[in-house]
Amino acid sequence: MSGFRILVGCKRVIDYAVKVRVKPDKTGVVTEGVKHSMNPFDEIAVEEAVRMKEKKLASEIIAVSCGPQQCQETLRTALAMGVDRAIHVITEPKEYESMQPIHVSKILSKIATEEKADLVIVGKQAIDDDCNQTGQMTASLLDWPQATFASKIEKSNGDLSVMREIDGGLETIKVKVPAVLTSDLRLNEPRYATLPNIMKAKKKPLVTKKPSDYGVDITPRQEIVSVEDPPVRQAGQKVESVEELVTKLKEAGLV
Amino acid sequence: MLRASVLRLFSQPIRQTVYLRECLDTSAFPNTLKLYSTQTAVKEQPGTTVSEKEAEETRIGKRRPLENAPFIRELFLGRFAKEMLVYPEMTKEELEHLNQMVQPIEKFFNEGLDSKSIDVNAKIPDEVLQSLKDLGLFGQQIPEEYGGLGLNATEFARLAEITALDGSIAVTLAAHQSIGLKGILIAGTAQQKAKYLPKLATGEHVAAFCLTEPSSGSDAASIQTRATLSEDGKTFLLNGGKIWISNGGIADIFTVFAKTKVTVDGVEKDKVTAFIVEREFGGITSGKPEDKLGIRGSNTCEVHFDNTPVPLENVIGEVGGGFKVAMNILNSGRFSMGSSGAGILKKLIGMTCEHAVSRKQFGSPLAEFGLIQEKFAQMTITTYAMESMAYLTAGVIDLYEKPDVSLEAAIVKVFSSEGCWSCVNECLQILGGLGYMKDYPYERYLRDGRILMIFEGTNEILRLFVALEGMKYAGKELKDAVKIARNPWKNPGVAWKMYKKAVSRQFSSKKRNSENAVSVHQPYNSKLKLHQSLHNTLQYEALLLEGCTEAFQKVVEHLLITHGKEIISAQMDLAKVSNIVIDLYGMTACLSRSNRSYCLGLQNADHEIMLTKAFCKDATKRINTNLKEIYSGPVENNSENYEHIAQAVFKHGGYAASHPLERMW
Ligand SMILES: Cc1cc2nc3c(=O)[nH]c(=O)nc-3n(C[C@H](O)[C@H](O)[C@H](O)COP(=O)(O)OP(=O)(O)OC[C@H]3O[C@@H](n4cnc5c(N)ncnc54)[C@H](O)[C@@H]3O)c2cc1C
Ligand SMILES: Cc1cc2nc3c(=O)[nH]c(=O)nc-3n(C[C@H](O)[C@H](O)[C@H](O)COP(=O)(O)OP(=O)(O)OC[C@H]3O[C@@H](n4cnc5c(N)ncnc54)[C@H](O)[C@@H]3O)c2cc1C
Numbered sequence: 071m072s073g074f075r076i077l078v079g080c081k082r083v084i085d086y087a088v089k090v091r092v093k094p095d096k097t098g099v100v101t102e103g104v105k106h107s108m109n110p111f112d113e114i115a116v117e118e119a120v121r122m123k124e125k126k127l128a129s130e131i132i133a134v135s136c137g138p139q140q141c142q143e144t145l146r147t148a149l150a151m152g153v154d155r156a157i158h159v160i161t162e163p164k165e166y167e168s169m170q171p172i173h174v175s176k177i178l179s180k181i182a183t184e185e186k187a188d189l190v191i192v193g194k195q196a197i198d199d200d201c202n203q204t205g206q207m208t209a210s211l212l213d214w215p216q217a218t219f220a221s222k223i224e225k226s227n228g229d230l231s232v233m234r235e236i237d238g239g240l241e242t243i244k245v246k247v248p249a250v251l252t253s254d255l256r257l258n259e260p261r262y263a264t265l266p267n268i269m270k271a272k273k274k275p276l277v278t279k280k281p282s283d284y285g286v287d288i289t290p291r292q293e294i295v296s297v298e299d300p301p302v303r304q305a306g307q308k309v310e311s312v313e314e315l316v317t318k319l320k321e322a323g324l325v
Numbered sequence: 326m327l328r329a330s331v332l333r334l335f336s337q338p339i340r341q342t343v344y345l346r347e348c349l350d351t352s353a354f355p356n357t358l359k360l361y362s363t364q365t366a367v368k369e370q371p372g373t374t375v376s377e378k379e380a381e382e383t384r385i386g387k388r389r390p391l392e393n394a395p396f397i398r399e400l401f402l403g404r405f406a407k408e409m410l411v412y413p414e415m416t417k418e419e420l421e422h423l424n425q426m427v428q429p430i431e432k433f434f435n436e437g438l439d440s441k442s443i444d445v446n447a448k449i450p451d452e453v454l455q456s457l458k459d460l461g462l463f464g465q466q467i468p469e470e471y472g473g474l475g476l477n478a479t480e481f482a483r484l485a486e487i488t489a490l491d492g493s494i495a496v497t498l499a500a501h502q503s504i505g506l507k508g509i510l511i512a513g514t515a516q517q518k519a520k521y522l523p524k525l526a527t528g529e530h531v532a533a534f535c536l537t538e539p540s541s542g543s544d545a546a547s548i549q550t551r552a553t554l555s556e557d558g559k560t561f562l563l564n565g566g567k568i569w570i571s572n573g574g575i576a577d578i579f580t581v582f583a584k585t586k587v588t589v590d591g592v593e594k595d596k597v598t599a600f601i602v603e604r605e606f607g608g609i610t611s612g613k614p615e616d617k618l619g620i621r622g623s624n625t626c627e628v629h630f631d632n633t634p635v636p637l638e639n640v641i642g643e644v645g646g647g648f649k650v651a652m653n654i655l656n657s658g659r660f661s662m663g664s665s666g667a668g669i670l671k672k673l674i675g676m677t678c679e680h681a682v683s684r685k686q687f688g689s690p691l692a693e694f695g696l697i698q699e700k701f702a703q704m705t706i707t708t709y710a711m712e713s714m715a716y717l718t719a720g721v722i723d724l725y726e727k728p729d730v731s732l733e734a735a736i737v738k739v740f741s742s743e744g745c746w747s748c749v750n751e752c753l754q755i756l757g758g759l760g761y762m763k764d765y766p767y768e769r770y771l772r773d774g775r776i777l778m779i780f781e782g783t784n785e786i787l788r789l790f791v792a793l794e795g796m797k798y799a800g801k802e803l804k805d806a807v808k809i810a811r812n813p814w815k816n817p818g819v820a821w822k823m824y825k826k827a828v829s830r831q832f833s834s835k836k837r838n839s840e841n842a843v844s845v846h847q848p849y850n851s852k853l854k855l856h857q858s859l860h861n862t863l864q865y866e867a868l869l870l871e872g873c874t875e876a877f878q879k880v881v882e883h884l885l886i887t888h889g890k891e892i893i894s895a896q897m898d899l900a901k902v903s904n905i906v907i908d909l910y911g912m913t914a915c916l917s918r919s920n921r922s923y924c925l926g927l928q929n930a931d932h933e934i935m936l937t938k939a940f941c942k943d944a945t946k947r948i949n950t951n952l953k954e955i956y957s958g959p960v961e962n963n964s965e966n967y968e969h970i971a972q973a974v975f976k977h978g979g980y981a982a983s984h985p986l987e988r989m990w
Contacts, residue, residue, distance in 0.1 A: 103928055107428065146425050262429040262437075265461030265474050272422065 073129035074247065076119045077182050078153065079174070079192035079204065080135045081109040082144040086197055096296045098167060108144045110260075111193025113151075114253040117260040118223060119191055120152035127225055128189075130154050134181055136174050138163045142276060149271035150263035156276040157181060161288065168290035173281070175207035180284040182212060187248065189230075194219050194252040205252035215245045219254040396721075397732035397791070400909055401799035403878025405871075409913050410858040412713075412921040413720025415479065423480050430487045433460060440491045443622035444769050447614065449493055457528070462488065463501060464526025467510065471522035478660065478722035482715055485661045486668030492773030493622030495665060500571030500623070501525070503658035504781075505532030508580045508599055511657060512642040512650050517601060521578060533576035535567040535628055536651055543786045545582070545597075546648055550630065552583040552598060554637075561585070561640075563602065563633040573626040574611040577604050580641065580654075581630070587645035596645035600635050608633035619772030659734040659781055660722065663715025666741035666777070669770060670708040670748050674701070677752045680759075691755065700751045702939070707744040709936040713914035714740060732794055735787040736910050739903070742777035742784060749774050791906060792899035796892055799881050807885045841879070841956045842949050843872040859920045862934060866941040870912045873948050877905050880955055897964040901951040908944035915940045 084090060085105040093100055108116075122128040133148040135141040136159040145156040159177055161169060182190050190212075195202035209216035217223075222233035226244065233242045235254045245251075263271075281288045309315045319325045396406050415423065437456065443449055457463065465481055467473025476484070489495045506525045509517050524530040541547045550565025563583055567573070578601065585598040602609070612627030642650045678701070681692040691697045718733045753760035753767040760767040778784045800807065845868045848856055853874065856867035884902065888895050919933040927933075954962040973981050 143421060143425060147428065150425070262433055262456075262460060263425075264429065264459055265426050266464075266472075267461075268422075268426050268429075269461075269469065269474060 073127055074122065074188035075186060076122065076128050076131045076189045076191060077178065077185060077187040078112070078115045078119050078131060078133050078148070079178060079190070080112045080116065080133045080141075080144050080148045081193070081196045081198075082106050082135060082137055082141045083109045083196055083198040086110060092297050092299050096298060097294060098297050106140065106144075108147055109193050109196045109198075111195060111197070111253055111255070113193075113260040114255070114257050115191040115193050115251075116148050116151050116153060117258045118220075118251075118253060119189075120261075121258065122223075123152065132157060132181075132185055132187070134159065134178060136169065136177055136281070137161055137166045142278075145276055146268070146271055147263050149274045149276070150268040151261060152267070153274075155274055158276060158278045159281055159284070160278050161281060165288055165290075168292065168294070169288055170290075170292065171201045171203035171207055173286060173288045174204050175211055176286045177281060177284050178204070178208045179211040180286065182208070182248075184284075189247060190214075190250045192250070192252055194254050205250050209250035212248070212250065214248050214250050216250045216252075217243060217245045218252040220251050221254045221256045223251065223257070395729040395732065396913075397736065397906060397910060398729075398795055398798040400874060400877060400906060401795035401881050402802055403875060405853050405855065405874055407853075407855065407858050409717065409721075410855065410917045410920065412717065412917040413479070413724060414921065423483055426474075426480075427483065427487065430460060430462070430484060433457075434487050434490045438491055438494075440493075440766065440769070441763075443491065443493050444773075445621075447616070447621040449497060449622045453494075454497075454528075457494065457498070462498060463528030463531075464522075465502060467502075467506070467522050467526040471518060471526055473522065473526040478719040479716065482661050482664035482719045485665045486671075489665035489668040490672060491622075492620045492770070492776075496571055496620045496623040496776070499658065499661075500534060501528075501532045501576075503661065504534035504654055505572060505576065505580060506578065507534075507654040507657060508641045508650055509601060511653060512599075513601075514638075516638065517641070521601060525578060530577040531572055531575050532578045532580065533570050533572040533628070534654070535570050535573070535579050535581045537567060537569050538565070539568055543783055545651060548582055548584060548597065550581070550583040552585045552600065552635065554585070555634075559637050561600065561635045561637065563600065563608075563630040563635050565630055567628045567630075569615065569625055570628045571623055571625050573628045574614055574624045578602070579604070579609075579628065581635075582647050582651055585644055589645075594645075597647035597651070598644050599641040599647035599650040601639040601641060602630070602633060602635055606633050606635060619769070619775055655781055656731040656734055659738040660715060660718040660730065662777060662781070663711050663718070663737040663741040666745040666774075667708050667712035667715065669745060669774070670704065670711070673749060673752045673767070673770060674704055674708065677701075677755050680756055697755060700755055704748040704751055706936050706940050706943070707748055709933070710911040710915055710940050711737075711741045711744050713918040714910055717914040717917060732791050732906075733910065735782070735791050736903075736907050738777075738781060739784045739787050739791075740907050740911065742774075745774045745777060746771075785900075788900045788903035789896065792902040793893065795902070795906065796881065796885065796899075800885055803882060803885060807882075807889065841876065841952055843869070843876045843945055843952070845869055845872045859916060860923055862923065863916055863920055863937065866912070866916055866938055869941050869945050870909070870916060873905075873909055873912065873945060876948070876952055877909060880905070880952055884955065897959075897962075897967070898955055901955050905948050905951050908948050912941050912944050 083106060084099070084101065085107045088105050091100045092098075116131075116133065119128060119131045123131055131153045133145055133153040133156045135145050135148075135156070138161060141160075142156075142158050145153075145158055149156055178190060178192070181187075190205075190208055192205045192208070194205065196204075205218055206216060217230065217232035217234065219235045220232045221235045221240065224231045229244055229246050230249065230251075231242060231244050232251065233240050235256070307318070309318060316325065396409050399406055433456065438453065443453075461474055462484070464471075464473030465476045465484060467475070469475040485495070488498055502525075506521070509521050509525075513521075521530070525532055536545055536548070538548050538550060540549060548565075550563070550567065552561040552563050554561055561583075563581065565583060567581070570576075570579075581600045581602045582597050583600065584595045587594055587596045587598075589596075608631040610629045610631070612629075615625045617625060641647070678692075681697055681701070682690050684691050692701075714733075714737050718730050718737050721730055721733070722728050749767065749770045753771060756765065756767060759765055762768070782790070845865075846852075848864065848868065851868060851871055853871045855871050856864045859867045881902065884892060884895070884898055888898070892899070915937040919930070919937040921927075922930040922933045959965040959968075
């Protein structure tokens, strides 16, 4: 076998350093004029795929992003990091607001089949909606084994041995390929897209598709009722002694 | 009314295009707007091949040769190239691509760097240098065919905003590519480029620029380093010592300036020649790194050449043509100091702002005090003007085949180096005692920024350069008028008229004020009609700029007549001339940029308009003061006193006044 064909998911999210603001009408958060970048967990997924290619474990890497026009910037970043080609599944900004992991999973699984991918690697979750569903759903739709929260991926014979981060420790499992993997924080440290590679990425293929091209209906099945800021934390108090602490706790009816 | 519609529409690009079209159809807006609208209009209707072609031509039009005379020089004649009021812009694709490049660099400079330790240890760690090379930052303007990024001036300026955030790195990069390898890039032969550029682009080789010597700083033509041609005529032997060479200790390739014997019309003369010198050639030693006030991580040291053999084919340009090469290199790099300075200031204003809104004294946040507000306003105006000038200059460089922006670039350098110094100083002041502490970056930025007024041409030299070059340009055209005025007996009729005018200017103080100060026309009697190139909301400022331009031309004529050739030594007047023209360029750039922003409805365009209005008002005040001082002459404006005071100090070998406690008896 000449190496895996890897499909990676690249979600465009509000940059982690941005202070997120709720829209006045509470329908969502302000995205206009706000810095966006690739979901950090997806960056890790891309990095892992590129490393596999550098180790000659992979033959081709394809990045997919679903969402509005600007997702192409995210895909260009992936291309600059070493992805070979990209597919942009374009949606209207309005549609995108109500898009759910199930929609993305359907699209990813269709593309995985069409592109004859051996591996799908996605971030374990996106930092905007924190869903943690896409990888699992994609595995289910494809009926492939899954290895989620991967913190180390190694090839063993034709299969993969994956170390997973679980409550209280690490677990190593074996999965047969084809499989779906989701990346955890400690899997690797993604590289910077260098400027010469950004120049080269300009010439790499990027195709645009619609959800309907994959027969996926993205009509919303949920309605966002209200988006609110987390409650502001009240200032704390300092106490002089244990006695005072106990008194205060009693006063508050906590002990 | 129109304005209100812009406000409503400005977040929606498609409607905005419609808005612009409407304006064009009704001719409510000046024709310059067409430039902003064509591209957007085309985007919308892919079918319209005709306008697509037009847009493409406008776009490619950026490779046409410079048709107009250079902007600043022309100002000395009172002529105003109105295309400067159309602020340059990139296509959407170019901008997206540029933003893509900005991301990893921003990330690296915000996360991967410890500027404090670079400053303390006076060294950029090797891993950091390697990362900068891997990112591609060593080959920014080298063409792609030689392995570089092939950035144009605008793109280069944009990246400089980020790399400036660490002064040591910024200077290391600048010494490498803005001056170190620039000679090969702009004056090298195809063979020289093919041989040297690929390794310089990746940073495998680092470059340095060797001009300064112990006895030759500002007076670059006086260098002593010598290159002697061997008897077989194939090799030069290089001998001499250079000082304060950035990257001098780490460079592999040096651009070295040395005196060579050249025969001109049968007479042997010493002339400067530029050479590409490899450390490998031998006979090169570098001194130990200098211990400096700022940019401490940038390597600065002496470089000595002891019989270093340099092959003839390593001459850059012509033998004897080195001085011009040096000046072209320096002229071509200066413009980016504007965006670098703006990059630093934008970051510091943000940090200082956070402090001002959270720090309370006397029961209120600092942000509520008028004196603090004044500081923020001044810093913002200065930064806006700096940024506007830098990108206007870069845009002109990219727009024309052979742009002459040497005066513009010098102006940007002087304005931004001084703006940086004063604004960083104000930021530090707003922080109070905290700003003075090394736990905060303000004092480091203050120290790092100080070099900007010294190297790449000191600000004094550049002020003289701008004023004298402009005067020379004007003088050529005004030669006859000036001659007559200075020698009235040859043409008494004309001379008498001019004399009368001059006398009335000199002696009637009432008239002097009205005639020599900036006067603002009404739109109908404006000659330059600058307001027609700008949105109505900027009409008054357009008239101010016109008034200043006219008054400037008059003062130039006045100085040429009063000083004639002696103008060269009238330094205090020349500096005032430079200060006026710096303000004129600042006004032009702010007007041009905010006009574009306002017409397109960019976010916070109202704020830009306000910054522009404030800058124009301040600039006009300064210009008026300068005009008044020049006209009032050396006695009234104190320059004669300054001369005498300085001479007394020199005569006494220092401070000459008696101690205040001294007694006679
Ligand atoms: C950190 C650092 C890095 C440097 N890197 C490089 C480098 O990489 N390559 C290189 O070649 N050089 C480099 N230099 C040298 C730098 O370019 C010179 O310091 C600069 O040109 C000024 O020369 P000078 O220091 O000899 O000052 P001088 O020329 O002695 O000037 C001293 C003062 O007199 C003023 N002055 C001089 N002449 C006149 C005049 N005619 N009229 C009025 N005022 C005048 C100047 O403005 C200045 O204020 C560097 C210097 C420093 C400090
Ligand atoms: C090296 C050093 C040595 C020192 N030594 C001593 C010492 O020996 N003993 C000691 O007691 N202190 C000492 N200090 C503290 C020094 O006196 C304070 O730093 C100074 O009083 C300013 O206070 P601050 O730093 O808190 O700034 P702030 O009071 O926070 O002021 C910040 C800025 O806001 C401005 N500002 C404040 N209030 C107003 C207002 N109402 N209207 C307009 N502008 C306002 C200030 O002018 C300043 O620009 C020292 C400080 C330093 C840096």
